[in-house]
Each structure stands twice: as structure tokens, then as C-alpha cells.
Amino acid sequence: RGGTIFLGVRDDTTLEGVQGAMARWAGSSVDDAVRARYAGLLRQALMEAVSPLVPITTEYVLLEGLTVLLVRVPSGPLRPYTRTGGPCLVRAAGSTRHATPAELTRLASRNHRFMR
Numbered sequence: 001r002g003g004t005i006f007l008g009v010r011d012d013t014t015l016e017g018v019q020g021a022m023a024r025w026a027g028s029s030v031d032d033a034v035r036a037r038y039a040g041l042l043r044q045a046l047m048e049a050v051s052p053l054v055p056i057t058t059e060y061v062l063l064e065g066l067t068v069l070l071v072r073v074p075s076g077p078l079r080p081y082t083r084t085g086g087p088c089l090v091r092a093a094g095s096t097r098h099a100t101p102a103e104l105t106r107l108a109s110r111n112h113r114f115m116r
Helices: 019-028 032-049 100-110
Strands: 003-007 059-065 065-075 089-092 095-098
Touching: 019 032, 032 059, 032 065
Parallel strands: none
Antiparallel strands: 003 065, 059 065, 089 095
């Protein structure tokens, strides 16, 4: 399944926004150009870190006066997806763990294709 990553929201769902992180990253105040560059570089880094390629999109939203960056990852037909050079991870019951050999076999047979 695909999903959405909320940057600027803590694990306990407290909002903190991404403005501070962007300002530190840019070394300046945050404007539309900084927001676009930040999201673009993040999107590029994430797409390069996953194999096979996944078309990741980003969107800024304002929640309770704070800027949150949504990273949308669509469901894809070429599962399993892996981190480039890393293990295949699975997400279940709110946690992330390494896929078992049985899970990898099931995913590969379901899609008649296994890409690493």
C-alpha cells in the first residue's frame, strides 16, 4: 500500500511544522523559493533511495498555523520496494521492520517479479 508521510508532525501527533528545519537548512528566512527547493530536493533524494522508482509527490499544508510537508507515496505494482542498498522493510501495526524471507517470497510471487 502507499501512504502519506507527515513532516512537521511528531510521533505523538503534536504539530511542530517544518519552518524551523527549512530555515536552518536554507540558512535564511523561508519563502516560496526555499519551500520549492526544499521539497524538490527531498523528493529527489527519496526517489533515488527507493528501487524500483516510485513517483513521490509533496505538498505543503497549513495546520493550526504551522506548515506541514506531506510526502505522498503511491501504491505501486512492482512490490517489494526496497531502499537502495538496504534491506526490504515492511510496515505493519504502526511499526517498521525487516521483511522475512517468507514475506519477500510472497511479494515476489504475487507480482511475478522481484527487483532489488
